[in-house]
Amino acid sequence: MQKAQSAEASRAESDVVVQLRALWRRYEHHCKQTDSCPSAVLKHDILLNIDKQEPLRKITLSFPEYSPSDALLPSLQPLLMAIRDERYTHAQEFHIWNVSLKQKDVVELCVLLERTRRTVYPLISLELLDCKLDDLSMEGLSKAASISCLTTLCLDYTCMGVEGLKCLLSGGLGASRIRSLSLCYCGLGSWSGTLLASFLTNSSVRELYINGNELQCGGATELLRPVAENSQKIAGNQNELKSITDAAELISQRSSMMSSMQKKAKSKGKKSKKKQGKTKRSPDMATGPWLARLHMFDNSIDDTGKEGPNQLTRFMELICILVTFSSHLTELDIGENHIGEDGGKVLLEALQERKTAKLSPIKIQVSTRMSTETFSSILKSAKELKSGKKRRQKKGKTK
Template structure:
């Protein structure tokens, strides 16, 4: 704590250097105490930022397969302990790769993420890549994310059962600030479509990456149905509103001009204030909606036309009517020539702005 207090007295680059040196020293100490293997990549990042005299905002904890011996194993505990001891609150991105995390590791990580502690750690991106999490860990992580600052969550290569996925998504992630969720190569089957769809009906997730799974036509259909139906309904409502507005504009508006002129000055002030509020506190639109959807390599094919046809209908509805959707990746799936033509036609209609 002495190092942290001395750093607080410094300013700018000097304080950053002192903090980083204290962090690495504390990390090495905890590695020795817990018989853990220090991360050489973390040391390189710290030394590089010391040279630049900048705080370290992105931490990557990764160990090559041939680094640890039979007696010295890598661990997450020393890093979490060092961050807490030094109260290092500058980390915004935390990447943990290929670690077998135990329940105590997840508990300590969640306590660091949650905003209920005395010291707040504003981590906005969390990546647990191939970390072998069991069902209990996934549910505990979902609850922690709910009360954290995390907006991007990546759990690629983490094998999940149906109970594990439900625990993660329904245990609190739906009420979190997460905008981007990546579950690539997680062993998700057709059963996951309904679970993922239930998340979108009550969450703020805008980007979903589920490449390399096995949703197949059935799972993808269950996932996209609420998104497509909502997009079509919103488009119909918007067009109806525009039609009513156009009819109203045909009526005389002389009585309105004077009131508009009287309110113009006051309205200008309110508009500026409203814009400032929206910029600092962006609101999320209600209902299921999506900006990016990557469903690459999910065993979607035309071997069963009865299942592919309704899926393609939903995809085309989503493409035509969802103004939010900007990216759709269906690579390494086999939708056939007919499916390709339908998708192309929906893209043309989206571009042309088809009315109902």
């Protein structure tokens, strides 16, 4: 029996190796046919998985050693063709870094994402890092995401204007399964706050990363308003429900005193089960926009804008509402935004109120431009968060 199982496992492992080798050979073939340079990173990952005899779940297409003077150019086409030819459906993550994508590339990538084809490629994470997408590509990607398996979309370092962001957010992305959206260092200005707020209100996104943009106080305030107001509303409903439940328990206790001990025990058991069924809710069932992770590191949020300190005060009011009332919030990154000593103090009060309300502690990052005492107290009232997405350096230029 053990020998049969071992032989079956060996056969399965060899099938994985055969498939990976076929994928690489097909990719090399298409690179030659299209005069494209093969990716050394992809080759390394495939060979590593061949040694492990494991399927390649994370495909990374990157060309770190490429120079503009090279005869062969990086391209996405050969990889897409190879994946389709071999029907390689084991990948769950697709990372494309610093590759100039043509319209045709994006169209074929969208076809690969869609679940309406005969062969389904169950990609759940797509990262297009610094891939220079135009407005039409944004719209196409958004439409494809709405009928895909994607739950994570990262478009960091993809510069986009008003029309580009509109195409992305209104093209069908709101109807998708995406729960994590990253638009770090995309050149978003204060104008993007309203667009992002509307999107959050009509989508299932629960993690938003917008580090390194220029939302400033105005844009950040517009973005936060519906999320903060909804968190306060949910907290109010929960408190009201708790009050009703407490009152019902009191009435139940008084009426139960008039019955026998046996009836009392039986009645109490039924009522407790009923209450649990009514009051226990999953966080995902909460209505309206809410966020578990909000990262807005380095967004020029300070008191130097057109409206000065007043605008910063409004922003901090919303941040404090979110911190005080949102039971869903787990991470908040407002580092490198200079909220000052006053902002630090009101944030500290909100964290203390959150603790008093017995909500779970959050990970937080703030600027050190405040007194040491206030900064230290904030970190004592929360967990320190280290930002994982900071501005990167590129050869020949700074991004």
